[in-house]
Amino acid sequence: MTPAPRLTHREVYRVDWLPGTDVLHGTCHCGAEHASQDPVEMWEWLLSHPEGHLPRGVRG
Numbered sequence: 433m434t435p436a437p438r439l440t441h442r443e444v445y446r447v448d449w450l451p452g453t454d455v456l457h458g459t460c461h462c463g464a465e466h467a468s469q470d471p472v473e474m475w476e477w478l479l480s481h482p483e484g485h486l487p488r489g490v491r492g
Contacts, residue, residue, distance in 0.1 A: 442461075443461040444461050445458070445459070445460060445461060445478045445479075446458065446459040447459075447471075447474055447475075447478075450467075454469045455467055455468070455469055456468055456469065456470075456471060456474045458474045458477065458478050460478055460481055460485055461481070462481060462482065462485055464481075464484075464485035466478075466484075
């Protein structure tokens, strides 16, 4: 039996629910942030990195 391959880097995606709202707040591993009410749209945004991702504090 061969061991499972190891990842060479670590990407962390975080999605938080804002209590009292229908809003999800996502943070990409690059630090970009996004808000959405649609969980599918949120994950599509996260996984589309780097498209649509601006560094924290930069507005387009």
